Amino acid sequence: MQKQLREMEAGILEKLKSVSAMEELNEIRVRFLGKKGELTGVLRGMGALSPEERPVIGQLANEVRARVESELEKRLSELKAMARNARLARENIDVTLPGTVFDTGGLHPLTTVSRQIEDIFIGLGFSVAEGPEIELDYYNFEALNLPKDHPARDMQDTFFIGPEVLLRTHTSPVQVRTMERTAPGLPVKIIAPGKVYRRDDDATHSPMFHQVEGLAIGSRITFGDLKGVLQVFARQMFGPETKTKFRPSFFPFTEPSAEVDISCGMCGGKGCRVCSHTGWLEILGCGMVHPRVLEMSGYNPEEVTGFAFGMGVERIALLKYDIDDMRLLFDNDMRFLEQF
Amino acid sequence: MRVSYKWLKDYVDVTVSPGELADRLTLSGIAVEGVHELGAGIERVFTGKILNIEPHPNADRLTVCAVTTGGPENLQIVTGATNIRAGDVVPVAVEGARLAAGLVIKKSKLRGVESRGMLCSGQELGLDPKTMPADQAHGIMILPPETPLGLDIKPVIGLDDAILELDLTPNRGDAMSMVGVAREVAALLGQKLRLPDIDVDETGDGIEGRVKIDIKDTELCRRYVAKLFTGIKVGPSPGWMQERLRAAGVRPISNIVDITNYVMMELGQPLHAFDYDTLKDGRIIVRRAGEGEVLVSLDGVERRLNGDMLVIADPGGPVAVAGVMGGLATEVTENTRNVLLESAWFNPISIRKTSRVLGLRSESSSRFEKGIDLTGCLRAARRAASLLAEMGAGQVASGAVDNYPAPHVPKTIILRPDRIEHLVGTAVDSDACREILTALEFGVQKNHQGLMVTVPGHRPDVSLEVDLIEEVARMHGYDRVPTTLPYGPTTQGARTREQSLAMKVKDTMASLGFREVITYSFTSQEVFNKVNLAPESPLRNVLALQNPLSEEHSVMRTVMLPGLLEVLRRNANRRVTSLSIFELGKVYLSRGDAPLPEEKQVLSAAAMGGTSRGWNKPSLEKDFYYMKGVLESLLAQAGISGTSFEPFKDDPSYHPGRAARLTAGEQLLGVLGEVHPDVVENYELPGRVVAMEIDFGIMASLAGKAGKYRQIPRFPGIERDLAVVVELQVPVREIIGVVKKSGGNLLRRVELFDVYQGEQVQQGFQSLAFSLTFRAEDRTLTDDEAAGLINTIRENLAKKFGAQLRS
Numbered sequence A: 001m002q003k004q005l006r007e008m009e010a011g012i013l014e015k016l017k018s019v020s021a022m023e024e025l026n027e028i029r030v031r032f033l034g035k036k037g038e039l040t041g042v043l044r045g046m047g048a049l050s051p052e053e054r055p056v057i058g059q060l061a062n063e064v065r066a067r068v069e070s071e072l073e074k075r076l077s078e079l080k081a082m083a084r085n086a087r088l089a090r091e092n093i094d095v096t097l098p099g100t101v102f103d104t105g106g107l108h109p110l111t112t113v114s115r116q117i118e119d120i121f122i123g124l125g126f127s128v129a130e131g132p133e134i135e136l137d138y139y140n141f142e143a144l145n146l147p148k149d150h151p152a153r154d155m156q157d158t159f160f161i162g163p164e165v166l167l168r169t170h171t172s173p174v175q176v177r178t179m180e181r182t183a184p185g186l187p188v189k190i191i192a193p194g195k196v197y198r199r200d201d202d203a204t205h206s207p208m209f210h211q212v213e214g215l216a217i218g219s220r221i222t223f224g225d226l227k228g229v230l231q232v233f234a235r236q237m238f239g240p241e242t243k244t245k246f247r248p249s250f251f252p253f254t255e256p257s258a259e260v261d262i263s264c265g266m267c268g269g270k271g272c273r274v275c276s277h278t279g280w281l282e283i284l285g286c287g288m289v290h291p292r293v294l295e296m297s298g299y300n301p302e303e304v305t306g307f308a309f310g311m312g313v314e315r316i317a318l319l320k321y322d323i324d325d326m327r328l329l330f331d332n333d334m335r336f337l338e339q340f
Numbered sequence B: 001m002r003v004s005y006k007w008l009k010d011y012v013d014v015t016v017s018p019g020e021l022a023d024r025l026t027l028s029g030i031a032v033e034g035v036h037e038l039g040a041g042i043e044r045v046f047t048g049k050i051l052n053i054e055p056h057p058n059a060d061r062l063t064v065c066a067v068t069t070g071g072p073e074n075l076q077i078v079t080g081a082t083n084i085r086a087g088d089v090v091p092v093a094v095e096g097a098r099l100a101a102g103l104v105i106k107k108s109k110l111r112g113v114e115s116r117g118m119l120c121s122g123q124e125l126g127l128d129p130k131t132m133p134a135d136q137a138h139g140i141m142i143l144p145p146e147t148p149l150g151l152d153i154k155p156v157i158g159l160d161d162a163i164l165e166l167d168l169t170p171n172r173g174d175a176m177s178m179v180g181v182a183r184e185v186a187a188l189l190g191q192k193l194r195l196p197d198i199d200v201d202e203t204g205d206g207i208e209g210r211v212k213i214d215i216k217d218t219e220l221c222r223r224y225v226a227k228l229f230t231g232i233k234v235g236p237s238p239g240w241m242q243e244r245l246r247a248a249g250v251r252p253i254s255n256i257v258d259i260t261n262y263v264m265m266e267l268g269q270p271l272h273a274f275d276y277d278t279l280k281d282g283r284i285i286v287r288r289a290g291e292g293e294v295l296v297s298l299d300g301v302e303r304r305l306n307g308d309m310l311v312i313a314d315p316g317g318p319v320a321v322a323g324v325m326g327g328l329a330t331e332v333t334e335n336t337r338n339v340l341l342e343s344a345w346f347n348p349i350s351i352r353k354t355s356r357v358l359g360l361r362s363e364s365s366s367r368f369e370k371g372i373d374l375t376g377c378l379r380a381a382r383r384a385a386s387l388l389a390e391m392g393a394g395q396v397a398s399g400a401v402d403n404y405p406a407p408h409v410p411k412t413i414i415l416r417p418d419r420i421e422h423l424v425g426t427a428v429d430s431d432a433c434r435e436i437l438t439a440l441e442f443g444v445q446k447n448h449q450g451l452m453v454t455v456p457g458h459r460p461d462v463s464l465e466v467d468l469i470e471e472v473a474r475m476h477g478y479d480r481v482p483t484t485l486p487y488g489p490t491t492q493g494a495r496t497r498e499q500s501l502a503m504k505v506k507d508t509m510a511s512l513g514f515r516e517v518i519t520y521s522f523t524s525q526e527v528f529n530k531v532n533l534a535p536e537s538p539l540r541n542v543l544a545l546q547n548p549l550s551e552e553h554s555v556m557r558t559v560m561l562p563g564l565l566e567v568l569r570r571n572a573n574r575r576v577t578s579l580s581i582f583e584l585g586k587v588y589l590s591r592g593d594a595p596l597p598e599e600k601q602v603l604s605a606a607a608m609g610g611t612s613r614g615w616n617k618p619s620l621e622k623d624f625y626y627m628k629g630v631l632e633s634l635l636a637q638a639g640i641s642g643t644s645f646e647p648f649k650d651d652p653s654y655h656p657g658r659a660a661r662l663t664a665g666e667q668l669l670g671v672l673g674e675v676h677p678d679v680v681e682n683y684e685l686p687g688r689v690v691a692m693e694i695d696f697g698i699m700a701s702l703a704g705k706a707g708k709y710r711q712i713p714r715f716p717g718i719e720r721d722l723a724v725v726v727e728l729q730v731p732v733r734e735i736i737g738v739v740k741k742s743g744g745n746l747l748r749r750v751e752l753f754d755v756y757q758g759e760q761v762q763q764g765f766q767s768l769a770f771s772l773t774f775r776a777e778d779r780t781l782t783d784d785e786a787a788g789l790i791n792t793i794r795e796n797l798a799k800k801f802g803a804q805l806r807s
């Protein structure tokens, strides 16, 4: 019987070597180890053995079973690995084929730049306000200290809808509308992005363009604060190395007034085509809110002060992306827009 | 305004270079746009005399000149110039010379004749032809005959100078003069201002009885000074004066005219010279023009005047448009013997309006517009007289007529130095303030309130304390103001809910493959026809611009679609025929009598062509369902539910069978659909176009706030497919309605995954395949329960629509 067991074992182990499919392996397991399997058959015959032989054969049978089982397992995992490898080999693809195509859209560069500007000022505690594009003369001019015959009205060539109704020439009317609403409450900190209109059309002017206006009113706001806020803005917008320069200027609605230059990022201030070889780029106008403007909007200029600034979004977009013709921004040529 | 660096030195010691001066001026409020070094690059050009001119042997248009520059040897120079005569002194570029445009002069042969240099025009030396005497503008520059020979040309004609180009703000009329700029420079550099000499040797008889000035409108003319010059010899002005006028960009004309221009440039007071003998009775009447009155101006043009314009008249009629342009009949000519000189103050607003209406802007009008020094009229007239006498161009009648009904009362303003710190953020003590203001010729006295400041006549722009604070701040230096951040309670910066939604909507559109465009808010009436609007459509009720740039941009848009179609058209012309675009913009709707119109934000989108195609993915046509899917994604992103799409045949811009309106209850959110084939044709587009226009305001009002978390289902759902065949005319939405109703609240999701019409299905019918998900909140559903529900659904569909089932 020992011999029979050993032969059986040898036979099975031999067979296992040539097995190449997992089903065969299962068959062998059943034929040998199953309830009606060969090994079980052999063990059934143990009743005929002598009591001395029984434990010997029993132990041998268990050993054979263990060995066969372990060989089966080993063979099984070998076969699994072979099958997996075969599958991987079969499933080889050309990774250099292009990926699945998706339609990609995008935002207009002016939207992107506007958002950047807004986000910087939101971080500085300013809220975003809006106002009508078709405005009353009063809000666009008069309440900003530009009475009917003021020569500075010529600085902004205006589209008129009616004698008192016009397309706003700047976002400054939002200042007035905001102050009228908030007066005499403090503090006021808003920025007002939006479309504005002037009768100009060439490579550097568009009859419709975008501005962002800023206004801060408080009990202790100074020109120094204006410098500080705009310096933070310039550094965040154009990079930490950016320098700012404040030049005295004139706007009817601010006093003192200033124009702000930033150091040219293209040449680092050495002078180049973009900055007309001056090293500086003009980016915005600003100043302390004129006492008459405060007064007209319901604030007492003896008690509160404030600053205001306004910048052209197109100007900043042109600088940021080195675009040389403003008309490209409104041409909506996909070959242009796709670059953003 | 052009400022000659050399001329400026007459009035102030300039201790810095032109470049540095430009920087200092710019940083204190007089913006210098550019500094032009005259004569830069010009070398080896000398004064020379033409000794002899002979015809060129081989060329009719050339002549051969013998020229001396004072050296031992004469130069033979061939020229094409025609304005020269033997004996003229001219600029001569000798061999090796360099001219303005970088031209280098070499010995050469011209049609066989040797030429050893070149006779120069003003332009070749960098001068503007507009500033050259008319006869020399395009020919050789002729120098005064007494000019010594062999001199470097640059100092002789004023090319050893730099011009500062000023870009003045409208409030600084005072800086439109050499003395005004010198005053700023003196204050900046801590130097003394030297005013020009106005002492006049008045040798003529008195003006009394010979000139009478009558001001009828003292609002528009607050002062009129007249001086009389007699025994005038009209001729060219001296070289030094011509040189300065040239530097200032003014063409020399004659001694009398040049004096008026010179004084205007020097003092900022425009002057006008009349031929006294052409004025009736020596009388000047300053009055408003009669409506329709006519004057032939200096340039020979007949000007029709109106009652808002101020004229200078004599008893016979107008002789000049005050401050804007003189009349031809009273012009100073070479025959003029006596001159009446006007030095007056005219109302800035009136001058501005008049010059606009007449389309005439001059050096004079631009100064009057900004407001000149009321106290300076007499001084300027005397300065002109002194120059006339100095030049020996005539006699000055003694005295002046000075009609000055309401003399200037200087403004006095209190300046509190602590207000400077309060507003500017840095302290400037009262001594420093006094120093700054005094240097600018403000009168300053201390009192208990602060500084009592008297505003000088040349600064009509200063009227408030804050104006003085600006004067102090700009001269103190903006760069010396410390940079700070606002003090006070922290404020929270934010966007409104609507602004945030606008961002989200744009981002969503972009992620769905749409590119944002920005089109003009103005359009033309013509587009309404192009998009098929009915003649009586209220959308044709536009707000029109009174002064549009062009017909194409003459009315405010009331619809977004034309702008988008125009973008498609332009891109199609550039062979970009597959694209998806969107714009979140405003339309402007008249509100009848309300002062301002309604500005409605509209989310609009248009698409044509197909989706991108790849080797593993076909292109899908951008059809109605593409746009609908985009809109549905957008609504989901915005948290808007409870909307419905309904067939919509009433928008003539859209295909009647392929358009839908989107409603939420009673509210109309917008329209989407295929653009009407006529409209597509009107825009010459290459294929079908789909579009949508959604009212953003309503969308925002419906948009969900941040939703609360809902528990993730705890029990598994059961999915079953259901296919039915129904008549084509039954809208799918109704079938889904019955499915949902029959499924009750255990039916969680209905997804239509196939629509089939064709061979397998009877004509006039279609097969719809749904995937249904059933789920209960409190237990695991059994297959039997699901089967029961499916049965109910089937029965109801059969009952309602006679639907046949497919397995």
Ligand SMILES: [Zn+2]
Pocket: A264, A265, A266, A267, A268, A269, A270, A271, A272, A273, A274, A275, A276, A277, A278, A279, A280
């Ligand atoms: Zn640069």
